[in-house]
Amino acid sequence: MVSALPPAVTPGNPGGVRGWVGHIVRTASSILEGLAVTLSWAFRRPYTIQYPDKVEVPVPETLPEAYRGILEVDLRLCTGCLQCEKTCPIQCISISIEKGEDAVRRLTRFDIDISRCMYCGLCSESCAFDALAHSNQFEAARQDISELTLHFVREPVPVARHKAGEAPPRRPRGEILREVLPGLGPVMSPPARDRRAGQGDPSSGEGKP
Amino acid sequence: MLRLIAQRLQSWLNLPGETGAVLPALAVMLGAALLAFVFIAFFAGPVTWWERRVAGRVMSRIGPNRVGPQGVLQWLADGLKSFLKEDIVPAAADRPLFLFAPYLFFGGYMATFVVLPFGAHLVATDLSVGLLYLIAISGLVVVGILMAGWGSNNKWALFGGIRSAAQLVSYEIPSAFSLLAVVLATGTLSMQGIVRAQGGWPWEWLLFRNPLLFGMFFVSFAASLAENNRTPFDLPEGESELVAGYHVEYSGMRFLWFMFAEWGNLWVIASLATVGFLGGWQIPGVRPEVIDQSTGWAFAGWQALSFLVFAGKASMLVLFAIQIRWTLPRLRVDQMMIVCWKYLVPLALLGSAGVLVLVALVPEGSPVDWFLRAVSLGLGLWLIIAYVRKARAAYLADREPYRRLEGKDPWYPPYRLP
Amino acid sequence: MRFDAAVVAVFLLTALGIVGAAMALGRLVRPNRPDPIKNQTYECGERPIGSGWFSFNPRFYQLALLFLIFDVEIALTWPVAAVVRSWVAGGRGVVAVVEILLFLAVLVAALAWLWGRGDLDWIRELGTLPPPGKDGERGDDA
Numbered sequence: 001m002v003s004a005l006p007p008a009v010t011p012g013n014p015g016g017v018r019g020w021v022g023h024i025v026r027t028a029s030s031i032l033e034g035l036a037v038t039l040s041w042a043f044r045r046p047y048t049i050q051y052p053d054k055v056e057v058p059v060p061e062t063l064p065e066a067y068r069g070i071l072e073v074d075l076r077l078c079t080g081c082l083q084c085e086k087t088c089p090i091q092c093i094s095i096s097i098e099k100g101e102d103a104v105r106r107l108t109r110f111d112i113d114i115s116r117c118m119y120c121g122l123c124s125e126s127c128a129f130d131a132l133a134h135s136n137q138f139e140a141a142r143q144d145i146s147e148l149t150l151h152f153v154r155e156p157v158p159v160a161r162h163k164a165g166e167a168p169p170r171r172p173r174g175e176i177l178r179e180v181l182p183g184l185g186p187v188m189s190p191p192a193r194d195r196r197a198g199q200g201d202p203s204s205g206e207g208k209p
Numbered sequence: 210m211l212r213l214i215a216q217r218l219q220s221w222l223n224l225p226g227e228t229g230a231v232l233p234a235l236a237v238m239l240g241a242a243l244l245a246f247v248f249i250a251f252f253a254g255p256v257t258w259w260e261r262r263v264a265g266r267v268m269s270r271i272g273p274n275r276v277g278p279q280g281v282l283q284w285l286a287d288g289l290k291s292f293l294k295e296d297i298v299p300a301a302a303d304r305p306l307f308l309f310a311p312y313l314f315f316g317g318y319m320a321t322f323v324v325l326p327f328g329a330h331l332v333a334t335d336l337s338v339g340l341l342y343l344i345a346i347s348g349l350v351v352v353g354i355l356m357a358g359w360g361s362n363n364k365w366a367l368f369g370g371i372r373s374a375a376q377l378v379s380y381e382i383p384s385a386f387s388l389l390a391v392v393l394a395t396g397t398l399s400m401q402g403i404v405r406a407q408g409g410w411p412w413e414w415l416l417f418r419n420p421l422l423f424g425m426f427f428v429s430f431a432a433s434l435a436e437n438n439r440t441p442f443d444l445p446e447g448e449s450e451l452v453a454g455y456h457v458e459y460s461g462m463r464f465l466w467f468m469f470a471e472w473g474n475l476w477v478i479a480s481l482a483t484v485g486f487l488g489g490w491q492i493p494g495v496r497p498e499v500i501d502q503s504t505g506w507a508f509a510g511w512q513a514l515s516f517l518v519f520a521g522k523a524s525m526l527v528l529f530a531i532q533i534r535w536t537l538p539r540l541r542v543d544q545m546m547i548v549c550w551k552y553l554v555p556l557a558l559l560g561s562a563g564v565l566v567l568v569a570l571v572p573e574g575s576p577v578d579w580f581l582r583a584v585s586l587g588l589g590l591w592l593i594i595a596y597v598r599k600a601r602a603a604y605l606a607d608r609e610p611y612r613r614l615e616g617k618d619p620w621y622p623p624y625r626l627p
Numbered sequence: 628m629r630f631d632a633a634v635v636a637v638f639l640l641t642a643l644g645i646v647g648a649a650m651a652l653g654r655l656v657r658p659n660r661p662d663p664i665k666n667q668t669y670e671c672g673e674r675p676i677g678s679g680w681f682s683f684n685p686r687f688y689q690l691a692l693l694f695l696i697f698d699v700e701i702a703l704t705w706p707v708a709a710v711v712r713s714w715v716a717g718g719r720g721v722v723a724v725v726e727i728l729l730f731l732a733v734l735v736a737a738l739a740w741l742w743g744r745g746d747l748d749w750i751r752e753l754g755t756l757p758p759p760g761k762d763g764e765r766g767d768d769a
Contacts, residue, residue: 020551020552023552024552024556027552028427031533031536031537032592032595032596032599033599034536034537035532035533035536035596035600036596036599036600036602036603037536037600037603038267038532038535038536039532039596039600039603040600040601040603040604040607041266041267041268041269042263042266042267043604044266044269044604044607046265046266046269046270046271047269047270048269048270048271050271050274211630211634212630234630234633235633235637238633238634238637238638239637239641241634241637241638242637242638242641242642243641245638246641246642246645292649292653292656292657293653293656293657294657295657295658295659295660296650296653296654296657296659297661297665297666298661298666299666299667299668299669300663300666300667300668301667301668301675301678301679302668311646312642312643312646312647315642315643315645315646316639316642316643316646318642319638319639319641319642320635320638320639320642322638323634323635323638333634333638334630334631334634334635336631340705341702341705342635344701346635359680361668361679362668362678362679362680363668363669363670363675363679364670364679364681365669365670366679367679367680367681367683368683371683371687374687375687375690375691378690378691378694378698379690379693379694381694381698382694382697382698382701385698385701385705386701389701389704389705389708392705392708392709393708393711393712393727394712395712396709396710396711396712396713397709398705398706398709452669452671457669458668458669461653461657462649462650462653462657463650466646542749543748543749543750546690546747546749547747547749550693550738550742550747551742551747554697554738555735555738558731558734558735558738559735561731562727562728562731565708565711565724565727565728565731566724566728568711568712568715569711569715569720569721569723569724
């Protein structure tokens with residue numbers, strides 16, 4: 001209907017009787033045109049994919065490697081340098097380290113409040129030991145906001161002191177997260193893991209439906 | 210119908226005379242009102258689901274399909290959710306006005322059901338001024354809207370309320386003048402009288418009586434849509450400028466009453482157009498006298514059949530209104546006023562005058578009358594054929610890229626719902 | 628007649644009763660935890676500025692007047708329209724037709740006059756107002 005009122009016709013200038021009739025004819029025909037288009041869509045396949053349960057491949061697996069999902073920390077690699085805590089612009093990471101009687105520094109707390117985290121990635125960039133990284137998980141809806149504070153330290157663990165090149169490899173993405181965030185589904189379906197391990201090209205996005 | 214049942218009830222209960230008639234009559238009326246409410250609930254609810262499904266398909270989405278098979282129970286979930294939600298009253302609001310507005314809104318809406326004929330005798334009461342009553346009583350809705358808009362003490366709500374009131378009263382003029390053509394052609398204001406003045410077959414409908422009435426149907430329908438605040442005339446609740454219009458501040462169940470009436474109103478729009486132009490409940494090939502003279506089960510059967518005919522026509526119009534909603538963009542407020550006062554009102558005035566002249570000059574059944582009917586029938590057929598052909602062309606035009614994208618057959622008829 | 632009026636009243640009261648009953652019933656199950664922030668006037672998340680009861684544009688008032696005039700005409704025309712057919716059948720068709728046509732003609736003339744005066748326009752420019760001191764006519768076709 002809007003298109004039936006061309007800009008030349010202002011409220012003060014209806015354009016004479018001919019213009020008036022022309023507007024009505026154009027209105028009617030353009031409405032018919034529009035109705036025909038919407039009707040034609042009634043016979044087409046809907047394009048949406050029914051997330052989350054009717055997708056062929058779980059969505060996290062289709063995400064690129066650099067995707068910044070929920071943060072996870074591999075405590076075997078964390079040296080307790082506190083760089084991440086200092087870098088975080090919104091202070092959603094809180095770490096405590098205590099020195100025991102045996103003079104070993106132990107991590108007693110490594111909490112990340114993912115309800116406040118804005119996924120900027122500064123902490124994982126600043127982590128020199130690849131301990132803190134983004135997983136590929138993002139579905140963390142919970143009933144209570146306090147459940148979204150992830151406690152990575154269950155019992156005090158000594159901070160890592162690896163020599164260069166001796167550090168153990170990082171655990172697969174999302175695995176640690178699954179331990180601290182109950183209710184998270186399987187992080188990777190077996191076929192996808194095989195595919196990823198075999199081809200070594202995780203960002204090809206072949207799993208896209 | 211109600212009167213008859215009341216009389217039967219009275220004689221069955223053995224209540225004497227004038228005073229004895231009051232109680233059964235009231236009971237029957239209350240029953241009818243509750244029945245009407247149940248009908249509204251079971252119409253307005255599913256129609257919200259259906260509207261969202263249609264919207265989904267138009268936008269190449271699926272629409273709600275989780276609650277119940279194909280999502281048909283979505284409306285129950287929505288209703289229950291609203292029922293359990295907190296009823297927030299803003300501290301700054303005018304409390305009595307704010308609380309009472311939904312009552313008036315819904316009351317004004319439900320009062321229209323008094324005269325809506327659902328079937329040959331299925332009508333609460335056939336007022337002799339039925340059509341006038343219908344137009345008049347829907348004025349209560351305007352009061353409800355203004356109350357809600359003013360009572361909320363909210364800028365959006367006031368804007369929405371005022372705009373809505375302006376729109377409703379403006380579009381009442383073309384609506385009434387296009388229905389004037391119906392009154393002129395049928396010579397009665399009673400809803401049942403208007404239906405009985407038409408017939409079951411399409412060429413007996415007022416829609417195809419003459420080309421002027423054919424045009425009046427669209428004027429009337431457009432004005433009805435505007436009176437129900439439906440797209441393309443839903444600017445009182447234009448989300449992009451007014452958030453939600455007059456019901457911004459409402460929440461929970463109180464909000465639901467507005468939505469309830471708004472969706473239920475689709476039935477009123479469709480019924481009004483069906484009664485006025487599409488022959489109402491008239492069954493093709495059956496004279497109304499046959500229904501009047503039938504008794505017992507035959508009578509009940511005719512009622513059911515006439516209701517089915519009526520519901521079928523009305524449902525088609527509801528579907529049409531829904532499709533229009535998902536086709537046309539919203540008008541701007543100045544365009545809305547232009548469309549009303551500079552296009553619809555003159556059209557309705559001229560159309561009614563033309564119908565008046567035709568009624569006076571062309572006696573029913575004369576060759577000219579049949580010629581006019583043939584012309585309007587041809588017009589209608591041409592419109593339908595053009596519509597289908599255009600739809601087919603639109604479908605074929607977009608088919609190839611779609612197929613390449615999906616790798617599947619794009620043909621997906623509506624009955625194959627995901 | 629009394630019966631019909633009673634039906635209308637019963638329908639209206641039933642509607643009010645149903646709404647009231649649902650609201651009362653809902654009271655039992657719904658939470659009620661008002662707090663000052665929740666009960667603030669909604670203004671898209673901003674702190675509300677001033678009252679919502681501002682004075683709105685007078686064109687709504689003008690529109691209401693317009694509506695009133697036309698609606699009264701409708702109320703006057705409809706009863707006559709309802710009897711036109713019987714009058715035509717009774718041989719007095721000309722009277723009825725001329726009567727209504729005259730009535731509609733007055734309406735059309737009124738509409739045309741309002742249109743020409745610019746009263747149907749939503750967007751108006753202050754520039755079209757006559758300078759003060761001139762005669763009361765405004766919007767002359769300059």
